[in-house]
Amino acid sequence: MVHKPCAKQRGQSLLEFALVIPALLILILGIIEFGKVFVQYFGLLYTADNVAQASARLGGDGPALDAVQNNNRLPFINNAQVARTVNTLDTSGNVVCSTYPCTCNYGQVTRVRLSHPATIRILFIRYDLTLTTTNTSVCWRGGAP
Numbered sequence: 001m002v003h004k005p006c007a008k009q010r011g012q013s014l015l016e017f018a019l020v021i022p023a024l025l026i027l028i029l030g031i032i033e034f035g036k037v038f039v040q041y042f043g044l045l046y047t048a049d050n051v052a053q054a055s056a057r058l059g060g061d062g063p064a065l066d067a068v069q070n071n072n073r074l075p076f077i078n079n080a081q082v083a084r085t086v087n088t089l090d091t092s093g094n095v096v097c098s099t100y101p102c103t104c105n106y107g108q109v110t111r112v113r114l115s116h117p118a119t120i121r122i123l124f125i126r127y128d129l130t131l132t133t134t135n136t137s138v139c140w141r142g143g144a145p
Contacts, residue, residue: 026122033120036076040118041131043074044082048135051084052112056137060103060110061086077116087111088139104139111136 047069054068055061065086070079088097089109096108104110115132 029122033122037118040076043077044114044116044131044133047072048112048114048133052135052137055086055110056139062101081116083115085113108139109136110139
């Protein structure tokens with residue numbers, strides 16, 4: 001014998017579903033939005049690593065770094081919105097150069113800082129933040145002394 005739910009039980013199930021679905025949607029949208037921000041952040045880390053290595057190889061900041069940065073086509077990152085600063089540090093960590101174009105010589109350190117705006121939107125909630133990462137690399141332009 002098959003048990004058929006009565007009309008009251010069907011209404012109760014519909015009411016429970018109606019109460020649970022908004023929280024479930026907020027949870028799913030939150031997972032998607034935070035996942036998008038994590039992809040942006042790790043893409044920014046990847047780009048900062050490539051730019052720092054290119055800066056050490058090419059001898060500092062210059063137009064060639066723009067090409068390296070633009071060649072990193074990453075999801076959810078607009079290269080036009082990425083702010084980049086490149087500093088040259090001496091062996092003790094003091095800033096030698098902080099204005100464009102900075103050059104570095106063998107043994108100095110080039111520090112690349114990238115920042116990109118990000119937004120988390122979950123239904124009617126909007127949170128703006130700035131993702132920032134810093135990467136350093138030792139210059140080897142000119143070879144060993």
